[in-house]
Amino acid sequence: MVVAPPAEEAAQLKPAGARTNLLRLAGILLALGVLGFVFVLSIAIGTKDIPLATAWHVLWNNDGSSEAVIIHELRIPRTLLGIVMGAAIGLSGSLMQALTRNPLADPGLFGVNLGAAAAIVIGIAFLGVTSIFGYVWFAFAGAAAASVVVYVLGSAGRSGSSPDRLVLAGAAVTAILFAFISAVVLLNVEVFNKFRFWNVGSLVGRGTDTLWQVLPFIVLGVVIALVLARPLNALALGDQAASALGANVTATRVAGAIAVTLLCGGATAAIGPIGFVGLAVPHAARLIVGPDHRWGLPYSMVLAAILLLGADVLGRTFDDTEEVQVGIMTAIVGAPVFIALCRRRKPARL
Template identity: 65%
Template sequence: MATAGVVRRGGGHSLRRTGGLVIALGVLAVVVVASLGIGARDVTAASTWAALWHDDHSAEALIIREFRLPRALLGLLVGAALGLAGALMQALARNPLADPGLLGVNMGASAAVVVAISYLGVSAITGYVWFAFGGAAVASVVVYLLGSAGRAAATPDRLVLAGAAVSAVLVAFTSAVLLLDPRAFNEFRFWNIGSLAGRKLDVVAQIAPFIAVGIALALALARPLNVLALGEQAGRALGAHVGRTRVLGALAVALLCGAATAAAGPIAFVGLAVPHLARLMVGPDQRWVLSYSAVLAPILLLGSDVVGRVLIAPSELQVGIVTAFVGAPVFIALCRRRKLADL
């Protein structure tokens, strides 16, 4: 009888979590519709729907198909990537304050973009994407090699320290180049602020395969991460491959955060705050934390993008600024409500 009661309670928890995820997906659908329809020129839901399926060469169709649809799709991909990358980082580092930039990914992307602008004359966003992604990947590899140097294994503490050191060097390099090249600074600042605007479908197509692989890899690591949460020794005793899980997790973070940062620039607080909200809603089970993070983060990102369009209309406030203003109070509120959620 006791066992049956436990099963019923477990089934109830699973049902509530599933229901919550369905509701979150519904909210995400509403936010996507708002992203397509709201802006300097509002478009009705009927006109939006018609423009998605038929290009009648009207002004509304041009706005929806050429500008807002790529922006919404990019927000979905970048949001899901940052949410999953943040949840993975916090689980791998067992540090509730970890975020995707902790492994030097953001600064690696930034340094590569500066090099592309200043030394190679790249000025198009489609050019930034590949340099930024390459810089993020190289920075991740360097951090892992430094963190695993010597006889000791690549523990979370060593990776965090290596990430801080690499980020500091890249910050100094980036600042020096920008100070010596005003033209590069003028172009770099628009990417560095974090934005979904001005990106076309070709940018979405470039990053989509990397984010798709990263999402699949992140979700596949949910069960091993649950085992590792018990501690390394307990995890090994239960058959977990600690080293392999960390390597695959670092690869997933590099793919997700590298592609997202390459396309939209560094966007703060999404990867930090959203996993805490997910754990507050569903507990520490990484299967649910990762799933919720992949849905809640696009809601925050696209919602912030819509807010940025209407706050100072007809001008726009870039999404990187809005997420900082929205994400910081949310994170502080979560911290005040309770202790940081257990990992």
């Protein structure tokens, strides 16, 4: 027997009219324009500020000047890294909230961040890893392993996986990993000193080599996530309704977990754990376009890139000689935004 979805929710998931789609398209084009403006600010603002006109000229004409060297060798790689990693974190957060049907889910829920951190600690403490190149692969492996463990624990038994069980499994794995990391870094000052520079979350010191190392994984994660947009719309109605509508619930959750691992694992490996971006941005995206993941996922990518890169630019303006790392700035900027979203009378629906 086919179970019909509730009329209100089914109406929300019907294809939007041409006018609504045009408005959504205009909105994402506007967001891309804002991202382009933040891109220019990112290559102009730093310990040595470069006038916007000069930055724009040097961006297209590498004349070998000191400004050109700064922009092409330092700021453009940093900016591109911020855009790609921000998009990956925002998309992974939106995907996690859809998979778990939990509006408070974020990339740390499956233990991805702490899985990456635990692998970094193992590499530093026991294998002598000291370079960003080494951190990337250890962090990615740790993030992937933690995600697999959480999914296996959350889906064991006859009833299979469910949002509540995945959340509980993620909380348990996170607690264990946190205890392990604390034990190692508190007993070894050298490990703590090396680990803290990665753990703060930063775009500084990462170049195009770091981006190229994780880009294939992130691209694959983006493709998987966008393909899952329609099944995620069905999954929002509940497992039974989704199955009745023809969606394979288990396959959707497995593919979604793989995409989260690729996206968040790659981003965390490259720049360290970043807070609030994956939590707050999907709420803002749903506020703009509603619960349709065909639009919500792309919006989450663009808005998260704006937030992460904008926070990085803002962190460069606090002092003429020092910068506030982007992992700190996203918490300062993202927390008030998330509080404002939570105080709305009618929260955006998943």
